[in-house]
Amino acid sequence: MTQAESRGPRVVLADDSLLLREGTARLLEEAGFEVVGQSGDAEDLLLKVRSYAPDVAIVDIRMPPTHTDEGLRAAKEIRERHPEVGVLVLSQYVEAEYAMELIADNAEGVGYLLKDRVADVDEFTAAVRRVADGGSALDPTIVSRLVGRSRRDNPIDTLTAREREVLSLMAEGMSNSAIAARLVVTERAVEKHVTSIFGKLRLASDADAHRRVLAVLAFLRG
Amino acid sequence: MTLYRIAGAIFGAAFASTLVLTNDHPATVPLPWLIVYLGSAFCAVGVVAQLRRPENATGSLLYLVGITTFAVLLTEANRPALFTLGVALGSLVFAALVHLLLAYPTGMIAGRSRSVVIAGWALAGLGPLVSMLFADEPSSCRECPSNLLAVTDRPGVAHALDGVTEIIAAVLVIAAGVLLVQRWRRASSAYRRSLRGVYAAGAVAVALLVVSFALAPVSRGASLAVLTGAMLALAVLPFAFLLGVLRARFAGAAAGRLVARLGPNPAPGQVRQVLRDVLHDPSLEVAYRLPEASGYVDIEGKPFEPEHGQALTYVEGAAGPSGVLAHDPALLEDPQLLDGVTAAVRLAVENEQLHAELRARLLELERLAQEQAALRRVATAVAAGPSEPELARVVTREVGALFDSRAEIVRAEPESQQGDSATARALRRGEPQHAGFAIAAPIAVGGRLWGAIEATRADEGEPFDAGAEQHLAHMAALFAQALANAEARSELRASRARIVEAGDAERRKLERNLHDGAQQRLVAVSISLRLAGSAVEKAPDDARERLVAAADELSAAIAELRELARGIHPAILTERGLGPAVVALAERSPIPVEVRNELAEPLPAPVEAAAYYVVSESLANVVKHAQASTAEVRVRQQGVVALVEVLDDGVGGASSSAGSGLRGLSDRVEALDGRLGVESEAGRGTRVWAEFPCL
Numbered sequence: 001m002t003q004a005e006s007r008g009p010r011v012v013l014a015d016d017s018l019l020l021r022e023g024t025a026r027l028l029e030e031a032g033f034e035v036v037g038q039s040g041d042a043e044d045l046l047l048k049v050r051s052y053a054p055d056v057a058i059v060d061i062r063m064p065p066t067h068t069d070e071g072l073r074a075a076k077e078i079r080e081r082h083p084e085v086g087v088l089v090l091s092q093y094v095e096a097e098y099a100m101e102l103i104a105d106n107a108e109g110v111g112y113l114l115k116d117r118v119a120d121v122d123e124f125t126a127a128v129r130r131v132a133d134g135g136s137a138l139d140p141t142i143v144s145r146l147v148g149r150s151r152r153d154n155p156i157d158t159l160t161a162r163e164r165e166v167l168s169l170m171a172e173g174m175s176n177s178a179i180a181a182r183l184v185v186t187e188r189a190v191e192k193h194v195t196s197i198f199g200k201l202r203l204a205s206d207a208d209a210h211r212r213v214l215a216v217l218a219f220l221r222g
Numbered sequence: 223m224t225l226y227r228i229a230g231a232i233f234g235a236a237f238a239s240t241l242v243l244t245n246d247h248p249a250t251v252p253l254p255w256l257i258v259y260l261g262s263a264f265c266a267v268g269v270v271a272q273l274r275r276p277e278n279a280t281g282s283l284l285y286l287v288g289i290t291t292f293a294v295l296l297t298e299a300n301r302p303a304l305f306t307l308g309v310a311l312g313s314l315v316f317a318a319l320v321h322l323l324l325a326y327p328t329g330m331i332a333g334r335s336r337s338v339v340i341a342g343w344a345l346a347g348l349g350p351l352v353s354m355l356f357a358d359e360p361s362s363c364r365e366c367p368s369n370l371l372a373v374t375d376r377p378g379v380a381h382a383l384d385g386v387t388e389i390i391a392a393v394l395v396i397a398a399g400v401l402l403v404q405r406w407r408r409a410s411s412a413y414r415r416s417l418r419g420v421y422a423a424g425a426v427a428v429a430l431l432v433v434s435f436a437l438a439p440v441s442r443g444a445s446l447a448v449l450t451g452a453m454l455a456l457a458v459l460p461f462a463f464l465l466g467v468l469r470a471r472f473a474g475a476a477a478g479r480l481v482a483r484l485g486p487n488p489a490p491g492q493v494r495q496v497l498r499d500v501l502h503d504p505s506l507e508v509a510y511r512l513p514e515a516s517g518y519v520d521i522e523g524k525p526f527e528p529e530h531g532q533a534l535t536y537v538e539g540a541a542g543p544s545g546v547l548a549h550d551p552a553l554l555e556d557p558q559l560l561d562g563v564t565a566a567v568r569l570a571v572e573n574e575q576l577h578a579e580l581r582a583r584l585l586e587l588e589r590l591a592q593e594q595a596a597l598r599r600v601a602t603a604v605a606a607g608p609s610e611p612e613l614a615r616v617v618t619r620e621v622g623a624l625f626d627s628r629a630e631i632v633r634a635e636p637e638s639q640q641g642d643s644a645t646a647r648a649l650r651r652g653e654p655q656h657a658g659f660a661i662a663a664p665i666a667v668g669g670r671l672w673g674a675i676e677a678t679r680a681d682e683g684e685p686f687d688a689g690a691e692q693h694l695a696h697m698a699a700l701f702a703q704a705l706a707n708a709e710a711r712s713e714l715r716a717s718r719a720r721i722v723e724a725g726d727a728e729r730r731k732l733e734r735n736l737h738d739g740a741q742q743r744l745v746a747v748s749i750s751l752r753l754a755g756s757a758v759e760k761a762p763d764d765a766r767e768r769l770v771a772a773a774d775e776l777s778a779a780i781a782e783l784r785e786l787a788r789g790i791h792p793a794i795l796t797e798r799g800l801g802p803a804v805v806a807l808a809e810r811s812p813i814p815v816e817v818r819n820e821l822a823e824p825l826p827a828p829v830e831a832a833a834y835y836v837v838s839e840s841l842a843n844v845v846k847h848a849q850a851s852t853a854e855v856r857v858r859q860q861g862v863v864a865l866v867e868v869l870d871d872g873v874g875g876a877s878s879s880a881g882s883g884l885r886g887l888s889d890r891v892e893a894l895d896g897r898l899g900v901e902s903e904a905g906r907g908t909r910v911w912a913e914f915p916c917l
Contacts, residue, residue, distance in 0.1 A: 020742060
């Protein structure tokens with residue numbers, strides 16, 4: 001169905017609503033992804049992930065039989081058994097807990113987005129691509145909740161507005177260049193902000209993107 | 223009376239002596255002077271006994287024996303009229319003697335003794351008269367004056383009649399002897415002491431009389447000789463009776479000593495000790511009658527129960543008995559002593575009665591105070607809303623202390639109702655029971671037999687007071703109240719928990735419906751619009767198709783949201799009231815539902831909501847389970863009660879306990895103090911009704 005330009009990331013899609021699944025698949029294909037498999041439940045998803053070895057699996061959190069968190073459990077299993085496959089969970093729940101559970105202690109190739117994001121094609125596809133490339137993607141709503149959480153002696157209050165933006169984008173899983181592109185500043189400027197943030201939050205700065213996400217999230221949660 | 227008797231006795235003795243002295247024919251009786259002596263002696267002893275114990279007939283009987291003895295001597299008269307009278311009355315002395323022996327010492331006769339005495343008098347009175355009709359004169363005495371009663375001289379017939387009389391007399395004498403022997407054998411040693419003299423002399427006399435009669439037909443001489451022996455034995459008899467009478471004097475003296483020892487103001491309880499000493503009965507107890515009640519109490523005011531086998535002698539006061547002596551039954555055999563003593567202590571007992579009554583009232587007050595305190599403690603415990611075992615512990619502790627017993631709470635199981643224990647009977651009859659060493663009171667909770675409280679005492683202790691079971695019933699009632707409260711509380715808790723759970727379940731359902739329904743659809747619409755947007759230039763047809771799909775999806779989402787909102791709370795109920803809301807339910811039902819709404823004005827909002835859900839749930843059940851062809855909903859208000867009914871013509875057989883739906887409805891209805899009922903006989907349709915108070 002897609003044009004044979006440079007083959008995009010290979011995707012396996014799992015959602016029990018056929019309508020949504022098909023719609024999402026169309027979106028992804030239009031954006032240049034290759035949807036290699038679709039599943040209506042967790043078991044079939046695991047089978048397809050094993051068979052097709054995709055770059056990323058997009059999983060709805062609610063799937064049969066109980067429609068609670070089957071998708072999340074399947075996602076964790078994929079991460080455990082197929083670390084090379086990125087996993088992006090689509091959820092109705094604006095709960096950091098689920099996301100943290102999914103990420104655990106490894107921010108490589110993992111994402112947790114609210115389902116509504118699907119319709120925001122550019123952001124959605126960017127996130128899918130990031131996860132497929134081994135990056136991470138955390139829904140901005142959840143991040144803004146974490147950042148805006150009231151704390152005692154809140155060091156975040158010492159951050160400038162721009163620094164806070166950078167912190168949020170880091171938490172979402174963006175790289176310096178992506179942040180620079182988003183904020184329309186130079187990468188150098190982003191680096192300066194990052195150093196300042198880490199200093200103010202008394203975090204050890206780390207060049208590794210994954211460890212940086214974990215550190216930021218750990219700070220935000222703690 | 224006494225003077226007449228003395229005069230009669232002197233006249234009798236003088237007349238008899240005159241007859242003996244002036245007799246010109248052979249003596250018809252042996253030793254006539256002995257007979258004069260006997261008559262005088264019996265008369266004298268009779269008069270003394272009469273003076274000593276006027277209420278006792280023994281004195282009169284002794285006197286009667288004396289007079290009839292004089293009558294025997296009339297046969298010594300020379301005039302035929304007196305002689306005839308003597309022959310006719312000559313046998314009465316024997317009847318009088320038998321009467322006296324059988325009646326001694328109480329002076330009364332009863333039962334078989336009575337029959338023997340009556341027969342004796344009849345025989346002694348009539349026997350000679352009948353015989354005399356056929357004989358000119360006694361066959362034994364040719365020189366005697368003539369028999370004026372003789373109609374015809376048929377000595378053979380007279381002789382035969384005499385024989386019959388003698389045989390009957392022998393039978394009666396034997397019967398009397400048997401009775402006396404029986405009495406002797408039953409008598410205690412003390413009683414025997416008072417009988418011994420009389421019985422010994424009497425027995426010898428009777429035995430000799432019998433032998434004399436037996437010898438009469440054989441040898442007149444021998445018969446007379448034996449008769450003389452009998453007379454001598456009889457000579458001792460008055461002294462024997464005199465001794466008995468003197469014993470009564472001793473009893474009187476004892477009573478006198480008693481009064482002296484008690485003094486004018488005896489200490490409470492002294493009567494008992496003095497009576498024990500005087501009557502030589504250490505087991506003797508004195509009990510006092512409580513004026514208003516029929517019960518007797520001891521000097522301490524405690525309810526009195528005589529020991530098993532004790533005899534009771536009442537102490538008569540001005541208005542009925544003032545007390546009672548419980549004593550060794552052997553004392554009954556010395557009634558004179560007992561009577562004397564009882565009379566002597568009458569005043570003292572009446573005094574002590576007041577004391578005992580006061581003590582009894584104090585004890586009752588004390589018991590009441592204790593009971594009130596115990597009830598108050600239990601009530602306090604009840605108010606704290608304890609668990610059932612905790613409450614049982616409090617109650618058994620209080621009952622145990624209050625009744626000085628071991629207390630237990632027994633559940634009403636079939637096996638606990640078996641047998642004849644106080645508890646089993648209390649459970650069977652539903653009333654408090656008293657069984658000596660055990661009392662029990664039933665516990666009924668909400669009209670249902672729940673169990674019983676029982677209190678038991680060891681057999682060697684004292685039995686429970688009469689009426690104790692009624693006091694136990696007060697405790698049982700309090701306990702039952704507490705149980706009812708606890709049941710109501712736990713039912714309320716359960717109902718609340720169910721309501722909360724039902725609310726949670728409802729929310730979960732709502733959340734899922736929103737997430738999986740409307741939200742999914744809206745996301746899908748969002749995607750469709752994106753796709754349409756991106757296709758609008760390159761593929762307008764594709765874009766149009768996606769827009770149409772998006773619009774359809776939106777409509778579906780809107781419909782779904784509407785239904786959802788309606789499920790949360792139907793707006794029509796709020797805006798238009800129960801009637802139109804029920805009509806709306808009926809219109810949505812797949813089977814025809816007739817609505818009869820007779821409400822004149824709106825019900826309170828909570829009642830309308832509950833009624834709406836009753837109808838909604840019931841109609842859903844009708845569709846799901848009843849296989850009904852039609853249903854009917856009725857809503858009306860009767861006074862302060864609103865009634866909602868849902869009826870169908872389906873298969874019936876539904877039960878109110880089955881199904882969480884009905885349970886939830888029931889909770890909802892009961893939360894408003896209403897009631898929900900289901901009538902659903904198999905094959906006769908189902909009627910679900912709910913009643914709500916609307917004040």
